[in-house]
Amino acid sequence: MRFILNKNLKSLVLKILILIFPLLINQALAQDLRIKISSGQVEPLPIAIADFTGQEGKANEIGRKISEVISNNLVGSGQFKALESAAFIAPPTSPSVRPNFTDWSPLGVKALITGSVKSINNQQVEVEFRLWDVVAQTDLIGLRLIVDSKAWRRVAHIISDEIFQRLSGDSGYFDTRIVYVAESGPQNKRLKRLAIMDQDGENHQYLTDGSFLVLTPRFSPTTQEITYLAYFKNEPRVYIFNLETGQQELLGSFPGMTFAPRFSPSGDKIIMSLATKGITDIYTMNLNNQKVTRLTNNSSIDTSPSFSPDGKRVIFNSDRGGSQQIYIMDSKGNDVKRISFGKGRYATPVWAPKGDLIAFTKMLKNKFYIGVMSQDGSNERLLAEGYLVEGPTWAPNGRVLMYFKQDAPIDDGKSASVNLYKIDITGFRETRIITPSDGSDPAWSPLLPN
Amino acid sequence: MVKSTFISIGLHVFFILVAYYGLPSFKVKEPLEQPIDIVEDTLISSKTVLKLGNPNKEVKKIKKDIVKEDKVKKTPPPPPPLPSKKIIAKKNIELKKKKKLKEMAEIIKKKPKSKIEKNKKVSVPKVKTKPKEIKQKQKKLLARGILKTLTKPQPIINKDKINKSQNNNKNVLNKLKQIVGNTSIRSLKTEAKLTQTEIDKLRNYISKCWETSIGASEVKIIIPLKISANMDGSVNSVEIDDQSRYVKDTFYRATADSARRAVLDCSPLPLPKNKAAQFKSFFFDFDTSFIYRY
Numbered sequence: 001m002r003f004i005l006n007k008n009l010k011s012l013v014l015k016i017l018i019l020i021f022p023l024l025i026n027q028a029l030a031q032d033l034r035i036k037i038s039s040g041q042v043e044p045l046p047i048a049i050a051d052f053t054g055q056e057g058k059a060n061e062i063g064r065k066i067s068e069v070i071s072n073n074l075v076g077s078g079q080f081k082a083l084e085s086a087a088f089i090a091p092p093t094s095p096s097v098r099p100n101f102t103d104w105s106p107l108g109v110k111a112l113i114t115g116s117v118k119s120i121n122n123q124q125v126e127v128e129f130r131l132w133d134v135v136a137q138t139d140l141i142g143l144r145l146i147v148d149s150k151a152w153r154r155v156a157h158i159i160s161d162e163i164f165q166r167l168s169g170d171s172g173y174f175d176t177r178i179v180y181v182a183e184s185g186p187q188n189k190r191l192k193r194l195a196i197m198d199q200d201g202e203n204h205q206y207l208t209d210g211s212f213l214v215l216t217p218r219f220s221p222t223t224q225e226i227t228y229l230a231y232f233k234n235e236p237r238v239y240i241f242n243l244e245t246g247q248q249e250l251l252g253s254f255p256g257m258t259f260a261p262r263f264s265p266s267g268d269k270i271i272m273s274l275a276t277k278g279i280t281d282i283y284t285m286n287l288n289n290q291k292v293t294r295l296t297n298n299s300s301i302d303t304s305p306s307f308s309p310d311g312k313r314v315i316f317n318s319d320r321g322g323s324q325q326i327y328i329m330d331s332k333g334n335d336v337k338r339i340s341f342g343k344g345r346y347a348t349p350v351w352a353p354k355g356d357l358i359a360f361t362k363m364l365k366n367k368f369y370i371g372v373m374s375q376d377g378s379n380e381r382l383l384a385e386g387y388l389v390e391g392p393t394w395a396p397n398g399r400v401l402m403y404f405k406q407d408a409p410i411d412d413g414k415s416a417s418v419n420l421y422k423i424d425i426t427g428f429r430e431t432r433i434i435t436p437s438d439g440s441d442p443a444w445s446p447l448l449p450n
Numbered sequence: 451m452v453k454s455t456f457i458s459i460g461l462h463v464f465f466i467l468v469a470y471y472g473l474p475s476f477k478v479k480e481p482l483e484q485p486i487d488i489v490e491d492t493l494i495s496s497k498t499v500l501k502l503g504n505p506n507k508e509v510k511k512i513k514k515d516i517v518k519e520d521k522v523k524k525t526p527p528p529p530p531p532l533p534s535k536k537i538i539a540k541k542n543i544e545l546k547k548k549k550k551l552k553e554m555a556e557i558i559k560k561k562p563k564s565k566i567e568k569n570k571k572v573s574v575p576k577v578k579t580k581p582k583e584i585k586q587k588q589k590k591l592l593a594r595g596i597l598k599t600l601t602k603p604q605p606i607i608n609k610d611k612i613n614k615s616q617n618n619n620k621n622v623l624n625k626l627k628q629i630v631g632n633t634s635i636r637s638l639k640t641e642a643k644l645t646q647t648e649i650d651k652l653r654n655y656i657s658k659c660w661e662t663s664i665g666a667s668e669v670k671i672i673i674p675l676k677i678s679a680n681m682d683g684s685v686n687s688v689e690i691d692d693q694s695r696y697v698k699d700t701f702y703r704a705t706a707d708s709a710r711r712a713v714l715d716c717s718p719l720p721l722p723k724n725k726a727a728q729f730k731s732f733f734f735d736f737d738t739s740f741i742y743r744y
Contacts, residue, residue: 009458016465032676033732035649039740040660040712079663110661110711135711136688168663169701 042426044081045167046108047074050092051085052115052129062125062152063117069156070113070163072200073174076422077164077400078429083109095130095142104134111140111167115159117152125149129159131166141166153202154448161447173395174199177445178402179217179226182206183418183438187409194228196243199395199444201433207241216260219445221353222267226443227251229261238270240287252290260304260348265311271295273303273316282316282333295333304348307331308355308375315339315349315358326360326377339377348391351375352398357425359392359401370403372425383427387416393444400424402433404440648722655720656734660712662705662741673706673736675713679729683718691733709736 049071052063074080090103095114104112115129130142143162147155154175161172182195194207194214208214208230217228224243229236238251238261251261251270259280261272270285280301284293296302300320307314315328321338324345329336340346344364351358355375362369362382368389371382388406395402402422409416418440420433433439678686690696690706697703713719713734721729 009454009461013461020468033644033728034674034735035653035656035732036672036735036737037653037656037660037709037712038737039657040662040708040736041658042663042741043661045661045663045708133707133711135714136707140707165700165704167704167707169699169704170663171700 044075044079045110046081046083047111047113047167048083048088048104048107048109048134049074049085049113050088050115052117052127053092053094054117054119056119058149059117059119059125062127062149063115066115066117066127066152066156066159067113069153069200070160073157073160074163076200076429076431077173078424078426079164079168083107095128098139099132101132101134101137109134113163119149120146123148125152127152127155127159129162131163153198157198158450170399171397171447173397173400173444173447175448176396177448178420178433178442179207179219179445180404180420180435180439180442181214181217182435183440194226194241195435195439197435201435204436216441218262218443220263220267221265221446222263224445224448225267227261227263227270229259238272238285251285251287252292262306264307265309271305271307271314273305275301282314295329295331296336297333302327306350308351309353310355315351317347317349324363326358328375339375340373340380341377342380350392350394352394353396354398356398359394361390361392361403370401370423372401381427383423383425384421384430389421391441393442395422395444396446398425402442402444404442406440644722644725644728648725651720656712656716659716660709660736662708662738670737670739671702671705673702673709673738675706675709675734675736676731677713677729677734678731679717679719679721679726681721681726683721683726683729685713685717685719688713705736705738709734712736 049067051067054060054063071082075082087107089107090100093099093114094116096116097114099112099114110133112132112134113129114132115127118126118128120126124146125148126144126146128142128144131140132138133140141162143159145155145158157175160174164170164172164174176199177196178199179194179196182193183190184193185191191210192213192215193210194217195204196207197204207226213231215229215231217226219226226241226243228239228241230239231237240249240251241247242249259273259275261270263270264284268287270287271282272285273280273282279299280303281297282295282302282305284295285291286293295305295314296316296318298318298320300318302316302318302320305314305316312331313328314331314333315326317324318327319325320327324347325338326340326346326349327336327338339358340360342362344362346360346362348361349358350360352372357372358375359370359372362371367385368387369382370384370389370392371380373380383401384403384405386405387408389403390406392401392403394400400422401424402420404418405421406418407416418438420435420439420442421430422433423430433442674691676687676689676691680686688710690710692702695702696706719729
């Protein structure tokens with residue numbers, strides 16, 4: 001009987017297990033559904049920047065100015081769209097207070113920036129900010145800085161960089177400076193001075209007095225130094241200007257014409273073109289021992305050299321093929337290849353800091369263009385055009401270009417105006433940089449050291 | 451024998467309990483909790499406190515309804531569940547299970563009736579059959595009573611018990627078959643593959659909400675987000691799957707955040723109604739390759 005029961009029980013258990021087993025297997029093998037999203041909207045992100053709150057008049061004023069600079073920076077990048085403060089439902093809150101997101105989400109903003117300014121003493125202020133994700137209802141980043149109250153503008157740039165990086169993934173470029181050639185006076189007696197300013201045109205300063213002609217200033221990628229070309233008694237000289245000490249160093253006086261000196265990525269070399277006996281070739285100069293090395297040896301004109309970010313390759317323009325085109329070679333001058341094959345002539349190639357793109361000037365049918373292409377010459381895109389647009393320089397994050405644009409000349413003896421412009425690499429947002437006088441040949445600095 | 455009977459009963463109870471409560475939990479995964487942020491929000495925002503309070507109230511209401519339905523058996527079937535609330539859905543599933551089990555139990559009892567139905571004699575009650583069974587049982591008992599004194603009654607009783615236990619086992623098996631069968635049918639129904647049109651509809655819907663930055667466009671990455679959606683398409687939770695990369699890679703973090711915003715902004719999702727169960731846990735793989743075109 002026990003045997004019968006046991007057998008019966010065993011068969012029952014077995015049957016149950018047989019019934020349950022496929023279900024368990026089915027559950028184990030079941031995979032979650034996956035749906036690939038392979039398109040989206042690359043549009044400026046709507047954000048709200050509340051005025052930074054302050055406890056008293058001075059702090060309030062600084063707070064308002066900081067939020068204004070942040071707004072200008074972010075909107076100027078072309079990647080953000082700031083909501084007018086008049087549309088805000090809720091008043092600005094301290095960054096330590098979690099905002100009521102229901103006040104912000106109906107406005108369509110995706111991110112909110114709140115901040116505060118507190119006076120510590122007569123000289124110092126404490127600036128704090130927080131970036132909030134309005135949709136996910138969470139904070140993304142926060143920062144507190146104690147600075148001299150006069151440095152509020154730089155604080156605004158640093159905060160802008162933090163926000164830009166958190167929301168776009170790219171490093172920022174707002175805490176940077178621009179060096180350029182400030183031009184004034186009539187066409188036949190043009191005064192050209194070296195000048196420096198913040199990337200937004202503020203804190204403008206002249207570095208030279210205009211007693212000699214200056215050309216092609218370029219920032220060192222590693223130090224706060226500028227290399228530039230100056231004509232002293234009609235002889236071209238390459239100088240290095242230290243921005244921290246204000247000292248100038250003469251690198252050398254070269255026979256014939258010298259063009260476009262530019263630092264190597266490591267900052268220990270200068271690459272430039274020298275014209276001797278009607279032949280223009282590319283040379284490097286070691287800044288430690290002043291040893292000059294010739295990279296190209298061709299009867300054509302090779303000029304505008306620029307190192308790749310890894311320092312292993314050089315791009316330049318040359319007319320060796322019959323028309324002015326962009327070429328690439330290794331850092332020793334070997335393995336020269338042409339990379340531009342479009343219509344027109346190409347000049348002033350500049351390698352992007354990330355190495356992904358090359359900016360250039362293009363001349364086609366009496367018009368100038370600023371464009372970008374991949375390092376193999378493919379994917380050419382023209383971003384800006386004008387009567388004369390030239391001299392592209394990259395922001396340190398490689399997402400924005402600055403260049404100068406000259407209007408068509410007018411026959412009244414006056415010089416046509418020349419202005420600085422910047423454009424993001426989508427090409428959708430071109431912004432003029434306001435300078436005290438005309439400006440040309442801009443060069444963008446790396447991010448300032450903290 | 452007593453031992454074996456207890457073991458048999460114990461096993462029966464165990465497997466019935468497994469069938470009742472265990473099996474559905476394999477199929478129905480517990481919905482993921484909302485992020486902590488909302489809990490924090492309650493501390494500050496009075497509006498969100500109210501929002502959080504509402505679901506609990508609704509749950510209470512539903513519980514009351516369920517109790518009423520249990521008490522009044524003959525009342526018409528309950529109204530369709532409020533699809534937006536996961537708890538309501540849970541309770542309804544439980545209700546359905548209970549009802550199905552009850553129905554199954556009735557079907558098992560009404561085996562003779564089904565034969566009658568086949569013969570188109572619906573009106574014939576099983577009351578007529580029951581007295582016959584009772585009479586037969588009484589006769590048997592009487593006979594046994596007589597036989598007890600004459601012969602060893604035990605084997606006969608055991609046979610009956612064995613038959614009974616076999617019948618019970620069959621019943622349990624039938625129940626299990628029906629439960630397993632039903633769940634597998636149900637799973638087959640809900641796990642029916644989405645059509646390309648349905649996938650495209652959802653894909654386009656999310657694409658319109660995904661506002662991303664040109665950022666590091668040279669980086670081509672796929673960002674998987676684990677989504678839990680309710681039956682009405684409202685998004686229950688969004689989890690960034692690769693947390694280690696989220697912490698290390700600034701572009702990944704920024705783009706993953708934009709993808710999360712897209713899903714939350716797009717809530718409720720346009721899910722196909724008969725296949726909404728598949729969206730209790732699923733993935734959106736956000737591919738940044740398209741940014742390169744700009």
